Amino acid sequence: MLKITFVQLDGARRDVEASAGISVMQAATRNGVAGIDAECGGACACATCHVYVDEAWRERVGPPQGGEADMLEFALEVDPDRSRLSCQITISEALDGLVVHLPAAQQ
Numbered sequence: 221m222l223k224i225t226f227v228q229l230d231g232a233r234r235d236v237e238a239s240a241g242i243s244v245m246q247a248a249t250r251n252g253v254a255g256i257d258a259e260c261g262g263a264c265a266c267a268t269c270h271v272y273v274d275e276a277w278r279e280r281v282g283p284p285q286g287g288e289a290d291m292l293e294f295a296l297e298v299d300p301d302r303s304r305l306s307c308q309i310t311i312s313e314a315l316d317g318l319v320v321h322l323p324a325a326q327q
Contacts, residue, residue, distance in 0.1 A: 222312075222313065223236070223317055224237075224238055224315075224317075225319045226320055226322060227319060228254070234253055236248070238311050242310070242311055244269075244271065245305070246262065247311060248269070248306060254322075255327045256268070256271075264308055265291070267291055268326070269305050269306040269307045270297075271321065271323070277315070277320075278301070280315060281315065284303070284305070285308075296325035297325050306320065
């Protein structure tokens with residue numbers, strides 16, 4: 221199992237374990253992480269799974285691509301350097317220990 225850490229606005233950290241191949245959004249919803257609503261179920265058709273990728277992980281995660289970049293226009297508090305939709309980040313061994321922060325608007 222791989223570890224993903226979700227950081228709330230107040231600094232509270234929630235570590236969850238997840239299998240490689242699922243999305244960060246799926247890991248969050250399966251573990252009841254507050255602030256990840258995932259209203260579209262991971263279809264990249266809403267922005268309710270918006271997260272900020274921690275600076276230490278940005279290069280490994282990479283920037284949003286295609287439809288994700290377009291959908292981020294509907295998210296609140298977008299940061300062009302850190303914002304991603306968690307449904308579009310696939311967990312892999314390379315992302316074991318990934319840290320993402322939740323926007324204030326989703327808490």
